[in-house]
Amino acid sequence: MAAMAAAAVCTASSTAALTQCGHREASAALRSSFCPALGSLNSNLRVGVSSRSARGSLQVTAALPIVELAAQALGGDGLAVIESDGFSGLQFAVASGGAIAALAAALSLADPEKRRQKQAEETGGDEKAVVRNYFNTQGFERWRRIYGETDDVNSVQLDIRQGHAQTVEKVMRFLKDRPLEGVTICDAGCGTGSLSIPLALEGAEVYASDISSAMVDEAAKRAEAALKSNANDKPTQVPKFEARDLESISGKYDTVACLDVLIHYPQDKAGGMVQHLASLAENRLILSFAPYTLYYAVLKRIGELFPGPSKATRAYLHAEEDVEAALKEVGWVVKRKEMTGTKFYFSRLLECVPVSKA
Structure with a gap:
């Protein structure tokens, strides 16, 4: 998100x-x-x-x-x-x-840390509470526009919209290598439904969750409208949307997808989260995250000089080898990978499978 x-x-x-x-x-x-x-x-x-x-x-x-x-x-x-x-x-x-x-x-x-500590104090909770509060308030308004079709975005937000759309297109290309009708898919951290909706239009049975109830409500509205105007012949059903954080997602799904959410998790928690998501998937796990490189780290650090009210949460970069190491510990490997890079959006995409099915 x-x-x-x-x-x-x-x-x-x-x-x-x-x-x-x-x-x-x-x-x-x-x-x-x-x-x-x-x-x-x-x-x-x-x-x-x-x-x-x-x-x-x-x-x-x-x-x-x-x-x-x-x-x-x-x-x-x-x-x-x-x-x-x-x-x-x-x-x-x-x-x-x-x-x-x-x-x-x-x-x-x-010192962006002082700003983050102040936010935690204002919400009366920890970092997760900061993220939840942000995406239910000013963050929701910002990202609702970015993930929408409105012209009410600046050039940076438009670039991010286009970059995220490219990631979604790549995910759909990965998943459509076999029919999706009736396939159970968990969209973990669904935002406003940018992945959940095209999956549902392909006939998948989608369970979608997000830490923000405002995001979930918006995603449900968009999904209902999209499926109502759907012109293809595939049987479809509206995704089941719930307001949940990643930690509380349970169940078993053919495929689990988690796009651009790990940016909210430090590395000491990100590895465990990757493993938790893998435990929910039977056949495929799709992950995208902001990759750690020296260049991106320098850009991020420069950006923190001027945080602004719209960038109100901590952003973590993750080394690809750390993500792969966490997967290896639970018997998963990377099958395919892609990189999306625009002026302001950087995302590494991994398709992961159990070693036994590689």
Whole structure:
């Protein structure tokens, strides 16, 4: 139900461009750090991390020549402007010289954890309560638009909509390698029904759940409307929707699908959740998640500098090898995989099967 939203969007060549697009909203610290240091970018600009194990709290330094940020995040005109979805007009510049150190300091000092702790206090619960509350309130309104057909979305939200739709199309291609009529499928973390509805239209018996009751209600309305106007000859039934978190899903299904939900689980819980989902499936498990790579981790960390009210929950990236290791422990292997990458949406898709059926 979520996707990363930080990426390089344009380049400029003068301090005047920065003055027009970024100063008013930017913090005093960023203004004083970045603006005086504008100059030509060159191959000496590097961003690095100490090790893969540090992904939970990424530390960026200017001294370690591990990866060149300019590869995709910086333009070639001497000034890179990076925009966050949180504030549509908020931009900042990174240039050579003193700005390299300023970037390192800004990334390491940004503290989204304080914001998350405040959210937990406001909901009177833990991180799961934060996620539930968010997707029942402002998060519901945002993602209802993203997963809908309305034109009331900005360019970032439209890009996420298109990226998620590509993932759904790939899942349907995986599953339609055999007839779906009468096949029992659990859509775990169904959101507004973007996967449940096309599965039901193919004749599958769909059980769908989401932590958000608002999402479930919206999905049920969309499913009823879609099946009522269905023109194909396949026997269909409206999916059974319930408001449940992943942990409380039970039963046995031919196939279990869980798309873009693991982003809400830290790795120490994600492995157990993958195994729980596998225990519910008899033949196939479909997973998609935001993959951990150095590049995506840097983009995520930059995006956390400007959190905005619309990005109100923690987002976790997961290394593919960690997910596969969790599957291996319970006798499952990856059969097929795909990658969807747009400007603001990054998702690794895995089709998993029991070892005995590989």
